[in-house]
Amino acid sequence: MLTRNSRVKYRGLVLATLAVVLLNACGGGELNAGSQPVVIDYSKHKALVIGVDGMQYEKLLEAVANGRAPNIASFGIAKSYIGGVAGSVTEQATYSGPGWTTILTGGWVNRHKVTSNDSKLRSQAESIFQLVKNADVRRRTASIVSWDTINDNFARDIALGYIDRAEKCSEDDQCVADKVSGALRFGDFDFIFAHFDEPDLTGHEVGFTPAYQAAIETVDAQVGQLLTALQQRQQDHADEDWLVIVTPDHGRALPDGHNHGNQTLSEKTTFIAINKAANAQFSAPFSDPADKGFNGLYGNATQADIVPSVMAHMGIRRNPDSYRIDGVPLIGELGVRQLTAQADKQARSVTLQWRVSSAPSGKPLTIYRDGKQIAQLSDSVNEYTDSDLQGFEDEVVDINYSVVLNQVPVAYLARADLGRPTPLSPALLDGLAHLHLMENDLLDRRAGPPIAPWENGVAASFGSDGLGGLALYSDSAISGYRLEDTVLSASPQFSIGFWFRSGGQQSDTPILANKDYANGKFSGIAIAQWGNSIRFNFGDGIARADLDGLGFTPDQWVYLALAVDGASRTAQVYVGDSVRGLQQGSVNLAGLDVGKLAGLRRFGLNEDATGSYFSRGYGDKGKMDFNDLAIWNRVLTKKEIAGLFSSGQSLASLNP
Template identity: 40%
Template sequence: MKNNLLKLGFTLAVSAIPLSSFAAQKAILIGIDGVQYEKMQALDTPNFHRLTIKKTYTGGIAGDYSEQGTSSGPGWSTILTGVWANKHQVISNGSGHASEDFPSIFRRIITAKPNLTQASLVNWSPIHSQFFSNDVDDIAVAKKGLSDTSVTSSTIAEINNGRDFIFAHLDDPDHVGHSDGFSKKYNDSIITADGQLGQILDSVEAAQQDTGDDWLVIVTTDHGREGTTGYSHGAQTASEKTVFIATNKPLNKEFSSTAAGENQGFSGLYNYTAQTSITPTILTHLGIKIENKWKLDGPSLLGDIGVRKLTPGAQHTLSWVSDSSKEANIYRNNQFAGSVAANQQYWQDDTSGDSSGIIDYVVELNNNPTAYRAYSLDINAALNWNTTRAYFFRSDNQYIRYNKTDDKADDNYPRVTTNSNWPGLGDYREKIVASFHKDANTAYFFLNNGDYIAYDINSDKALSGYPKAVDANTWPGLEDYADNIIATLRGNGDDVYFFLDNARYIRYNLKNDHADEGYPQAVNDTTWPGLASHAENITSALRWSDSRAYIFLTGQRYIRYNVSQNRADSGYPATTNNSTWPGMMNP
C-alpha cells in the first residue's frame, strides 16, 4: 500500500510538470520542386499562407564565382549544405557525389548530435542516389523515388514516430511545369501541393500539442522557371533565380527585411535572403553551433543577426551591411585575419596577393558567421590548340580545356598539369609563363628560368632534349630577356610578340628566326593603344581569331584587343568570371 501511494504521488508530480519542460527541438524542411513564387502567391494556397513567406534567391551571384545553374541538382545541394556550387561541387543534375568538404545537413547533425534521428523522403531520387548517398545511408529512414502522395503519408508517419529532423521532397509542380509550362495544370499542381503541405502542417501542430516539442517548419523550392512559358529553367534570369522561404517561426532581420548591399542586380533580388541560409537556420534551431571552419555561405536566420549581404570588391576587399557597433571578426583560410566594427561595413585583405588559389573568407558577428569563397588565380599561359579548342594554364598549376565554339570550359576541368596529360611538361608546370602555337605541328612553352620547351602537337608530347635555354642560338635577339618574358602573342604572318616584365615588348619574326631590329620597345598608347596602363600587369595573351586577341592581367582581369584596328576594345579590363569566361576559374 505504501509503495502504491509513492507511485501515485510520483505520477501526480510528473503530470503536474508542464510539457514544455520536456520539449525537444525538432525541424522539418519541406521542398516543393519548381514552384514559381509569383504563381504560388497568386493562387488560392491557404496552407502556404499559414506560414510567413518571403521572396529569396537561388543560383548564386550571377557573374561571380558563386554562380550556379538554376536547376535541381545545384539547388537542392545548396539548400541541404548551406553553400553554393563552387563549394559543394554539384554543378548539374548529372553531377556525382557532393564534396565531402562541405557535408550535408544530415552529416552535420550526425556529427554534432548523433542521438538525433532523421528521415529523408524524396520523390526525385538523385538527391539520395547521386549527391548525398553516403550521408542518407547513415540516417534512420531514407526513401527515394516516392510519389508525392507517398512522400506526404511517409512524412506524417515519421512526424508521429518522433524524428528530430525530416526532409520531405515533393516534385509534381516541376514535372508538370516541364510538360505543360505555365498552365492550368501547373496551377493545379501547386494547389495540390498546398493541400499536401496542409496535411503535413496539421501533423506537426498535432505533434506539438501532444508532446510540447518545438518544431521549426521551413518550406522552400529549388528554382524558379523561365518567365514567359515556364517550361524550362537553369539560366540566370530574374524569374529562374526567384524562389521563397516560408516558415512557422519569427526569424531575424535577414529574413524579415531586405538590405541593400553592393550588388543591385536583378532589380534588387540580392537584397533578399539567399537559399544558403536554410541549413544554418535549421542547425541553429536544433542547438548545433555554426562553426566558422564550416564556411557556410549564408547566415542563420535565428538568433542575433550576423553581417548581411557579404560581397567581394576590387583589390581583395569585402563589404557587407550591418548597423552593429560590435566587432566583426574576419578569418582567411581558417586563420584570424583581423577585426573591424561591423558598421564599418568594409575590410581589405592586404595579404591576399601573397598566395595563389582558393581564399575562403568568413566574417563572424554575434557568433553568426557568413562565408565567401574567392580565388587568387592568374592565367599564366594560353595556347590555341586548333580552331575549336584552347588551353589555359593557371597559377594554381592546373589547366582548363576551353571549347571555343561553345564558349565555355569543358566539363571536368580544371585538371592538374602532369606528365600524363602533358607529357614532358608536367615537371615544369610551376614555371610556365607563356606559350604560343607556331604552326600545325609545334607549340612553344616558355619558363620563368629562361628556358623553353618545344611541344609536338601531333604526338601530344614534348620533343626530346627539352627544356633548352633561350639564347643567341635558339632565339636570337631574345637572349638578354629570357627570364623577363611574361606573355607571348601571335601577330599577323610570322610575327610573335614577347611581352616583358618591365612594360616593354619585342617583336620576333619566325621566318627570319630573329627578333626585329629596334626592340624592345615600350608598351604605350602608340604601340598598343589601350594597353599602356596595364602593361606591368600582363600575365598571358592569346590570339583568338583573325580579328581578336585577349590579354589577361593580374587580379583576374582581361582585355579584349581588336587586332584589325590595333586597339583595345572599350569597356575593358573586365573581370574573368563565369559570365565572361564560363568555367575558367572553376575550383
C-alpha cells in the same frame, strides 16, 4: 502569417540564446545566481524542411490570392534567390541538383560542387544531416524525396549514417506525403527533409497553365497533410518546438514557364515560407545591394539561409574559425549580411565587404581566414582588405573567410588568382597571319587588310583594354565591323583568338562569324553570345556541329579562342575567364566538309559575315568590346591558349 503561439516561442529562443552566452562566459556549467535565465532544452527543438520543386514565387502568390494554397499561406512568405550571384564564384545553374544541394548545405556550388542534375555527383559540403549528427549523435534525421537524385547527391551522408532514414519515392508525391506524415506521427526524428516534385513536372510539361496552378494546389494540400500530422504529434509531445520551412529550388523561365537552368530574374527568384517570427534577413531585404543586377534581387534572403536557420533553431553551433556556411540565419540573432569577397591579382589581396542591419555600437567583429584569426574590428566597419597572402602559392586558390558578429558566423569562399604574370612566348609569332591590336587603329600588324566598319563614315571608338593599351569598343548604335580573311580558305589548320567583353545582356548574337548566321548549317564558323554564355557553331551548308554554354563573367575581359585541326577533323574551343578559369570544349567535325569552314571569306565582328544579320530581325544587338584579334594558320596548343589568357599581356609585347 504567424500564430500568437509562435511569437511566444520566439521570445523563449532569444532568452535561450542569452542563457548560452552566459554559460559560455562562465566557462560553462555554473549560472550566475543573481540572474535566472530560462534554459532552453534544444533537444526538443526540431525542424521540418519541405521542398516544393520548381514552384514559382509569383505563381504561388497567384494561388494564395485565389485561396488555392491555404497551408503555405499560413506561413510568413518572403522572396529569395537561388543560383548564387551571377558572374561570381557562387554562380550556379538554376537546376534542381545545385539548388537542393544549396538548400541542404547552406553553401553555393563553389563549395558543394553539384553543378548539374547528374545523379553521380556527390555533395562536397557538410550537410545539415551531418551538422545535426555531429552536434548530438542521438538526434535522428530523415530525407524522403520524390526526385531520387537528391538522395544520390547525398549518398555519402547515407553511407556514413548521417541520414537515419533515406527514402526514394520515384516521382510519387503522395508516397512522400504518407511516409513523412508517418515519420512525424510515429517516428522519433529531429530533422526531416521532405521533397515534392509535381510543380516542376507539370511546369516542364505544360508551362504556366491552369494545370500548373492545380499542381500548386495539390502540393499545398500535401503540405497540409504534413502539418496535420505535426499537430497530431504535438498532442503527445507538447514540449517539442518545430521549425517548418517550405521552399522551392528554382523559379521558371519566362514567358511560358516550361524551362529553367539559366541566370534570369524569373529563374533565380524563389521564396522561403517559415512558421516562426523571422529576423531582418527575412523581413527587411536591402533595397540597395552592392550588386544591383536582376532588379535588386540580391538584397533578399537566399536558399543558402535555410541551413543556418535550422541550426539556429536547433541550437547547433560550430566553431567560428572553421565555419564554412555561406547563408545567414533567418531567425534569432544576426551577424553580418551581404558578405562578398573580391580578389585583386595585381595587389595580391582579397577585399571583403558586408552589411550590418542594426546601428553600429562598437561590438567586436572578428575575421578568420582558413581557421586563423586575421582581424579584430568593430561593427562600424564594413570592409576589410586581406593583403597578407604571402604564404599562398602563385596560382588560383580558394580561401575560406568567416566573419563573426554577435557570435553568429557567416562565411565566403573567395577565389584569388595569385599567379604572377608571365611573358608571352615568342613562338606565338609562328604562323601568326593576322593581328589587329586595336591600338587606336584597325590595322593588321601582319600586313593584311584593316578591319572596317560595315557602315561607311562610322568612326571606330577605342577605350582601355585592361592590358595597358586600347581596345575597339562597339555598341548597338553601329552595325559592327568586317574583316577580309585569307587564312581559312588556304589552310585546313587554323586558330583564332581575341579578348572580348560584354555586359551579357544580348542573346543569339554573333560575336565573330564568317558565315550567314541565320542558319547554323550554313557554311562557316560563328562564335556567338547567349546571355552570359558563349556558343561555337560550325557548318558546311548541309550539317552543323556545335558547342554551347561556356559561361563568361559579364563586364570583364575574357579570352575567346578556337583551334581547328582539319586533318583530324576536331576543333578545341576555349573561354578564359578570371572567375571561372580556362574552360575548354571539344567539337567533333567528322560529319563536316572542313573545306567549307572558310564560309564567306570575311568575318563580321558584332555581326555575321553578311552585315545584315540584325537588320533582318535576328538576335539582339548589343555592346561588345574587342582586343588583340589574331588568326594563325596553325593549331595552337592548349598551353599556348592558356598562356595568352593568363599572361595578362597584349601580343603587342612581342613586337609583332
